[in-house]
Amino acid sequence: xxxxxxxxxxxxSSRHDFGDPCNYFSQYQLVVSYxxxxxxxxxxxxxxxxxxxxDFLQIVGDTDLSSPVIIAQFKRSGQALKYQxxxxxxxxxxxxxxxxxxxxxxxxxxxxxxxxxxxxxxDLITEFERNIQxxxxxxxxxxxxxKEYGLEPHPNENGGSQWLANCPRCxxxxxxxxxDNLRWGCARCGFHGEGEEEFRNGLRIIRNPTD
Numbered sequence: 344x345x346x347x348x349x350x351x352x353x354x355x356s357s358r359h360d361f362g363d364p365c366n367y368f369s370q371y372q373l374v375v376s377y378x379x380x381x382x383x384x385x386x387x388x389x390x391x392x393x394x395x396x397x398d399f400l401q402i403v404g405d406t407d408l409s410s411p412v413i414i415a416q417f418k419r420s421g422q423a424l425k426y427q428x429x430x431x432x433x434x435x436x437x438x439x440x441x442x443x444x445x446x447x448x449x450x451x452x453x454x455x456x457x458x459x460x461x462x463x464x465x466d467l468i469t470e471f472e473r474n475i476q477x478x479x480x481x482x483x484x485x486x487x488x489x490k491e492y493g494l495e496p497h498p499n500e501n502g503g504s505q506w507l508a509n510c511p512r513c514x515x516x517x518x519x520x521x522x523d524n525l526r527w528g529c530a531r532c533g534f535h536g537e538g539e540e541e542f543r544n545g546l547r548i549i550r551n552p553t554d
Contacts, residue, residue, distance in 0.1 A: 345397040361413035373453030381444035471500035
């Protein structure tokens with residue numbers, strides 16, 4: 344069976360729609376199942392894969408609370424199948440953990456054994472810790488501003504120049520800000536601006552909308 348939409352990427356916040364796999368879910372094979380920490384609760388998430396007739400690799404995620412969804416689709420590379428799937432899962436977990444939670448221990452092995460997946464997650468946690476320590480050496484200019492308002496600024500564990508702080512508007516997601524400029528913004532609610540003065544003015548409007 345071929346892909347319904349021939350494009351590559353991750354399905355995060357409906358950024359990509361690769362089609363509905365429910366009608367042919369039996370064609371997918373298990374990669375691994377694991378406990379997923381979603382704050383105060385833990386659910387079971389399973390990852391499955393299939394190679395399409397037009398040479399795409401699809402990864403489907405499903406939980407005990409949701410239907411299967413194609414969370415990633417990429418052209419089949421020259422890498423070994425298991426290696427490419429591991430790289431896709433690592434990138435997906437890095438960039439989706441704020442939206443869908445972070446994996447805990449593996450519960451059922453498939454293409455990846457429970458030991459292989461647990462080792463992968465342990466390596467990822469070590470990478471996060473190393474990135475944090477490196478970022479703390481040179482925090483962005485707006486860090487003290489967000490500390491002043493109790494928004495708990497901290498480095499993005501993925502590394503690079505990006506930092507995060509609790510969004511005071513939606514109170515559900517993060518303001519993103521950077522080391523090399525004064526821009527800041529929340530992708531979920533659209534609260535954004537540049538510099539300290541614009542932030543203080545925006546916060547004043549949030550707290551006193553009738554002023």
